[in-house]
Amino acid sequence: MKWEGNRQSDNVEDVREGGGSTGRGISIGGRGLGVGTIVIALLGSWMFGINPMTLLNILGGVEGGAEGGVSTEVERPAPRVTANDTMTQFVRTVLADTEDVWREQFARAGGTYKDPKLTLFRGSVPTACGQGQSAMGPFYCPGDQKVYIDLGFYEVMKTRMGAPGDFAQAYVIAHEVGHHVQNLMGISGKVDAMRGRISEAKQNALSVRLELQADCFAGVWAHHAQAARQILEQGDVEEALNAASQIGDDTLQRKSQGTVVPESFTHGSSAQRVTWFKRGLQTGAIAQCNTFEAKQL
Structure with missing residues (x-):
């Protein structure tokens, strides 16, 4: 991927000094959760592809998702000056590229794109959606409009x-920024409003469509970044498609437990994730990413 020398974003904060955790407990819906509960949630996220925040809500006995009804007693560490190593420069450059693409796309539609923040952390970090953990992988919190990695x-x-x-690494960032785009468009809010009003199976199905749309939005970013700045090199697309495939629910479940349980999918199968990323990449059109009206994913 050709990224050196391109603009770097100022919307990156680095809280890796000290790991970003004060060691206090987490409070969800007014109830404290112990380390054991958190570990169970993290194991569930790795084995079944379930959002750890959702599991924490379930284990804590509250309704609603991570986007609402979650508070934390952990004090937020003050951001320090972002490191200037190669990987940090890469993250800042990719984030800047997503900013450039989505600002233009929103402007074309008569809207204004609000840049998200990206927080670099190590171990754990307090967020508006609860305590973030490294084992969750990268995630987006709509409560504070930040991507955490x-x-x-x-x-x-x-x-x-x-x-x-x-480019596989860039795809991960672009996917999480895709969730920010959904948040700005009001899509994730509508999905979250359905929590508690539909069955778990239907909630999972909506989650899959939300995640596949974020994959498609990541493809839209790649399409326009390539058209404007020719960032792609030989093999880059294959890297992203492979990454999308490797983090499909069916692949993760097969590796972790040896069996696949489709009704428990929350992110989509490997084939679905590849399909929707490719659709965004090939068309560059936001309208082509409407997974919620697609008859077949």
Whole structure:
């Protein structure tokens, strides 16, 4: 991926100093959760592809998702000056590229794009959606409109998931920024409003459509970034498609438990994730990413 020398975003904050945690407990819906509960949630996220925040809500006995009804007693660490190592520069450059693409796309539609923040952390970090953990992988919190990444995840992608490459890493950022786009468009809010009013199976189905749309939005970013700045090199697209495949629910479940349970999917199968990323990449059209009206995913 050709990224060196391109603009870097100022919307990156680095709280890796000290790991970003004060060691206090988490309060969800007014109830404290112990370390054991958190560990169960993290194991569930790795084994079944379930959002750890959702599991924490369930285990804490509250309704609603991470976007609402969650508070934390953990004090937020003050951001420090962002490091200037190669990987941090890469993250800042990719984030800047998403800013450029989505500002233009929103402007074309008569809207204004609000840049998200991206927080680099290590171990754990307090967020408006509860306590974030490295084991969750990168995630987006609509409550504070921030993307959170522990850069150690990229090593996990390479060594444990079989998804190496800088464009695969860029795809991860673009996917999380895709959730920010959904938040700004009011899509994720509508999905979250359905919580508690529909069955768990239907909630999972909506979650899959939300995640696949974020994959498609990541493809839209790549399409326009390539058209404007020719960022792609030989093999880059294959890297992203491989990454999308390796983090499909069916692939993760097969690796972790040996069986696949489609009704428990929350992010979509490998084939679905590849399909929707490719659709965004090939068309560059937001309208082509309407997973919620698609008859077949």
